[in-house]
Amino acid sequence: MVIAMASSAPTAPTSAPGPWPRPGARSERSRQAILDAARARFAAEGYERTTVRAVAADAGIDASMVMRYYGSKEGLFAAAADIDLRLPDLDGVEPGRLGEVLARHFVSLWEGGRADDALVVLLRTATTHEGGAERMREIFRTQAVPAVSAVAGGPDGERRAGLVGAQLLGVALCRYVLRLEPIASEDPESLVADLAGSVQRYLTGPLAAGGPDALAHPTRGWSKGQPPTGHVPRSRT
């Protein structure tokens, strides 16, 4: 496991005045307790509502220890949001079943008990905390998109991967964070079956024209953010 520090991690193991302790000895237990408590708090309450004091109390330790081990609240978050999606190897999967495999993997990732707080941490913090959003983007860019676009193939691979990600993140948001019905209470296997088709379509089905170069001008064809035809709704008065 990699502990990501804020910025100035100690590089010289020699000399005394280094402010942060070296790997030391058996402080590992405290470090881990703090990390577990932090993940639980960040997952349950987001970045802002989580207090260093509460994390420390949960870990049965003083708040100043958290600062010594992780430098700052930001450093603690960086360590707590260090996530590996552990995506399965998709190369050997029959192309026609990719959607189902991905959907099942994803649902089981979230459904898997309390241990996987890390994913909720990301979703809860990313919407309000820039560090969380950046971490989310990084994981998306370095883990999700490459793995999925590799099997989606073609010049649209990344676009397809993005759509798959949006679909799955949307379900995670509705089901595990917002608890919107009826998605929140649907039984997992039905959910997988429902999602599999859409994911499969995004991966291997026909896609709209446009291609990668369509990314150059976000609002191309839409003047002032209004669609060229049809409904032009407004919210509020």
Next chain:
Amino acid sequence: MVIAMASSAPTAPTSAPGPWPRPGARSERSRQAILDAARARFAAEGYERTTVRAVAADAGIDASMVMRYYGSKEGLFAAAADIDLRLPDLDGVEPGRLGEVLARHFVSLWEGGRADDALVVLLRTATTHEGGAERMREIFRTQAVPAVSAVAGGPDGERRAGLVGAQLLGVALCRYVLRLEPIASEDPESLVADLAGSVQRYLTGPLAAGGPDALAHPTRGWSKGQPPTGHVPRSRT
């Protein structure tokens, strides 16, 4: 527009000692300025980071005025998150084009300039603030699900509506809040085209077995949150 107060809204227009001012006269401009500033702040920074003082400063007014008009920060939020999706009438739409119409409406709703902060407010606050989550559930339940399930038809109408909602919310989250690439930069019309097919499938396509009664037991068939077959991945160590 309805101003939702926290709890004890004044009911008797007579007598003086009522703590909150009656509609009064032309304080309407200040009220509106506060509300606009609040929406912008809530949308940009979420509930917790938004301070009453900052909202007041943006509105060119003292913080205590915010309290007098809206009772509390919570009351201010309730007023700022009072949202009408203004869903179009779907009854007259050709069934085969429902997906496209819904996708286009939704994208244009978000794409429409600064005025529609209200939607970002909801998405930014709902993940960390219980009041925001509750408001989101309410809007979903009373506006989105009824309108969509009416045209989806059948006993699975609400389930279909939920899936559509998850799909569209996922895109909104990735594109407008998290700014995940490549979804964030895709041109709107391509995005609509990409989404239309999936939304259409959720509305009128084949769905997995299970039916409404599948909602009774969330983890039916999955022991301990693990899928009965295939990949059993874990995140972190």
Next chain:
DNA sequence: TATCCTGGTCAACGGCCGTTGGCATTCGTC
């Protein structure tokens, strides 16, 4: 036994927050 480093506690600082109450000013109405 004397000396350090390590893991840990305790008390405090400065700052920002939501919220309150008192005081000034403006404005509509008699």
Next chain:
DNA sequence: GACGAATGCCAACGGCCGTTGACCAGGATA
């Protein structure tokens, strides 16, 4: 012009926050 309500500013309170620095126990080391 007088008066009272509506509108607004100012100063403060109590509380919680992230963060810091001084101090202490204990075990390894010399």
